[in-house]
Amino acid sequence: MKKIILMFILLLCYTSVYSQNHVKIIKGSESVFSHTSDVDSITFHSFTCGDKVLYGGEVYPTVLxxxxxxxxxxxxxxxxxxxxxxxxxxxxxxxxxxxxxxxxxxxxxxxxxxxxxxxxxxxxxxxxxxxxxxxxxxxxxxxxxxxxxxxxxxxxxxxxxxxxxxxxxxxxxxxxxxxxxxxxxxxxxxxxxxxxxxxxxxxxxxxxxxxxxxxxxxxxxxxxxxxxxxxxxxxxxxxxxxxxxxx
Structure with a gap:
């Protein structure tokens, strides 16, 4: 039981770290994960000023x-x-x-x-x-x-x-x-x-x-x-x- 709990904790930690550095890109029925440093820019169709913009691996806050x-x-x-x-x-x-x-x-x-x-x-x-x-x-x-x-x-x-x-x-x-x-x-x-x-x-x-x-x-x-x-x-x-x- 201890081994199962330990493996679950390690998986949870890995997933948390992984999700902070990767984005999921969906195109049609296909989806892939990409590291943020490999993403040139992300544009959200529902962008509202005040949202953050990811560009060239950097996060930019916006202000109206x-x-x-x-x-x-x-x-x-x-x-x-x-x-x-x-x-x-x-x-x-x-x-x-x-x-x-x-x-x-x-x-x-x-x-x-x-x-x-x-x-x-x-x-x-x-x-x-x-x-x-x-x-x-x-x-x-x-x-x-x-x-x-x-x-x-x-x-x-x-x-x-x-x-x-x-x-x-x-x-x-x-x-x-x-x-x-x-x-x-x-x-x-x-x-x-x-x-x-x-x-x-x-x-x-x-x-x-x-x-x-x-x-x-x-x-x-x-x-x-x-x-x-x-x-x-x-x-x-x-x-x-x-x-x-x-x-």
Whole structure:
């Protein structure tokens, strides 16, 4: 009897661990189990904003902010390359990790050059490296997000996650409240030309899909010690964070 109980417990433990790392895929009358790392993305026909999205082996929470549905976490997909390299149009999604440290990608998400994030198309609102049904936000969509959060003068703290930012004075209060649910982390950036990483814990930079010209694109910046939101332009070769917004 003891052996039977022990075997049952071992089977139960194995099944529990197995089910956490595998998904059952049903197609017609056939069904197979696949490891989550082998699944590119899962789209649920009855998706409701607030559900989680499995993409590239990572789980992304989603949040409804105004009328927009956003990933509530920075994208972390692709193969890491060193800061001294430029991403290439080679069919492989390539990312930077601040400090060339994979742990920073696990925490803050990857940093992507604009062309890589867009997968080498220039259409504003392109899917890019986002999963099917999602896209790289346009500057108009980012502006809407900013306005919903409270405007460019004071909305930054509402976008920052709890624990991000500091209070220095009444005029320099960058403490994140995350009242929007956007949960922005101050993941810094990758600078081209000198293979320099900077501003981790100080700034969050988010790419838009709206280019200015062949060299520059729009982006959003949140600072650790201010509540404002900066919408500006930057060279496409910089490495910035990426959020996806629902089509």
């Amino acid at each position: 902010i105004g009328s927009q549905c956003w990933f509530a976490r920075n994208l972390n997909i692709g193969t890491r390359i060193n800061g001294s390299q430029n991403a290439a149009d080679n069919g492989i999604i390539e990312k930077y990790c601040n400090g060339d440290n994979e742990n920073n990608c696990n925490t803050y998400g990857g940093l992507y050059q604009w062309n890589e994030a867009m997968q080498y198309v220039t259409t504003s609102g392109a899917k890019g490296i986002c999963p099917t049904g999602w896209h790289i936000p346009t500057i108009a969509e980012i502006t809407t997000l900013s306005n919903t959060a409270g405007g460019v003068s004071t909305g930054g703290n509402a976008l920052k996650a709890i624990g991000q930012g500091v209070y220095q004075s009444p005029s320099q209060n960058g403490v994140g409240t995350n009242t929007s649910g956007f949960s922005a982390l101050l993941g810094g950036y990758r600078q081209p030309y000198v293979a320099y990483y900077g501003n981790i814990g100080a700034n969050a930079y988010f790419l838009s899909s709206s280019q200015i010209n062949s060299t520059f694109t729009n982006y959003m910046n949140l600072q650790f010690n201010y509540s404002n939101i900066t919408l500006s332009l930057i060279e496409k070769d910089y490495g910035f964070s990426v959020r996806c917004v629902k089509d």
